[in-house]
Amino acid sequence: MSHAEAIQSTHHTAGLRLNRLHKSFKGDEVLHDINLDVEAGEFVVFVGPSGCGKSTLLRLIAGLEETTAGDIFIGDDDVTERDPSDRGIAMVFQTYALYPHMSVADNMGFGLRAARHPKQEIADKVNEAAQILHLTDLLQRRPSQLSGGQRQRVAIGRAIVRDPDVFLFDEPLSNLDAELRVEMRLEIARLHRQLGNTMIYVTHDQTEAMTLASRIVVLRAGCIEQVGTPADLYSDPDNVFVAGFIGSPA
Ligand code: ADP
Ligand code: MG
Numbered sequence: 001m002s003h004a005e006a007i008q009s010t011h012h013t014a015g016l017r018l019n020r021l022h023k024s025f026k027g028d029e030v031l032h033d034i035n036l037d038v039e040a041g042e043f044v045v046f047v048g049p050s051g052c053g054k055s056t057l058l059r060l061i062a063g064l065e066e067t068t069a070g071d072i073f074i075g076d077d078d079v080t081e082r083d084p085s086d087r088g089i090a091m092v093f094q095t096y097a098l099y100p101h102m103s104v105a106d107n108m109g110f111g112l113r114a115a116r117h118p119k120q121e122i123a124d125k126v127n128e129a130a131q132i133l134h135l136t137d138l139l140q141r142r143p144s145q146l147s148g149g150q151r152q153r154v155a156i157g158r159a160i161v162r163d164p165d166v167f168l169f170d171e172p173l174s175n176l177d178a179e180l181r182v183e184m185r186l187e188i189a190r191l192h193r194q195l196g197n198t199m200i201y202v203t204h205d206q207t208e209a210m211t212l213a214s215r216i217v218v219l220r221a222g223c224i225e226q227v228g229t230p231a232d233l234y235s236d237p238d239n240v241f242v243a244g245f246i247g248s249p250a
Contacts, residue, residue: 013197014075014088014165015040016061021070023056030056031222034070040165043192043199045209047245048219054202057219058168061200062091074165085115090159091168094175096151098143098158105130105139108157122161129160132194133187149180156191169201173208181205188212206246210234218242 016038023031031053038044046054059065061072063084071080079087090111098107106113108129109122130136133153143151152172159167169188173181185208192199192212203209209216210230218225218233218241226238230246237243 012088012163012165013040013195015042016166016198016200017071017073018057018061019071019073021057021060021072022068023053023060023065024068029068029222031060034224036217036224036227038198038200040075040198041196043201043212043214044217045213045215046200046202046217046219047204047206047209048225050204052219053222054219055170058091058170058200058202061087061166062089062168063087064091085111088165089168090162090164090166091170092152092155092159092172094171096143096155098151098154100143103140103142104135104146104154104157107143107154108161111158111162125161125163126157129157132160132191133157147180148176149184152176152184153187156188160191160195164197166198166200169199171202171204173203173205181208185211209246216246218245 018034018036021031021034048054060067067080071078074088105126108126112122130139135153135157173184189212213230215227215229216233217227220241226242233242233246
């Protein structure tokens, strides 16, 4: 087996199940009975107005917030009580959250170093992710020497090296200008084809939702309003709210 095949064969993916999830902050319920099944390898996009609970839902899946009730399964594993680092997920944030004093390579390898993976393995994974993301020539730079798009690539690279079953993206492109946003959207689509991981992606950009999603989940005030393929939601929205988000502009 070649080196590239050896690395390729280590990529895994798993489905995701949200079972009767509730989340309250100080008695105030912001997510009400969320049920969702995501198949391994699916690209699911959450859309909905600001404050409807998209980020909270991602943070529950990531384990960055505790559930108030309900269960989260990744593959066959109930991960509801597990630490974020033990769930097989990696999250990419809107504000790249890179360490300014570290090189690109060190930023990308940080999680693996913290988990005490062998040096050579970290270097291999960082190099592979850099190749996938066209960052090979930038590995020794600091984040401050990169453009916004390059920084977001590093943040995505840091997720790739952890080889997650499930990628979680919270509005990853909303800090980029329009042109870069298109470029990075195509990049993320390519990444999904190449890696085959399950991706859960939050956006308020209709074009991102329509072009990236295998299915779109429309959230409204902490509830799932409708789930369907982009074509389904576009041609057959359940109500005016969904139509307003996904349908053709009036
Ligand atoms: P979205 O990402 O869709 O804009 P959020 O998930 O950030 O929405 O927020 C959903 C609701 O939960 C909002 O009403 C928000 O004010 C509230 N919320 C989110 N995080 C917290 C928190 N840590 N403490 C209290 N309320 C929160
Ligand atoms: Mg949010």
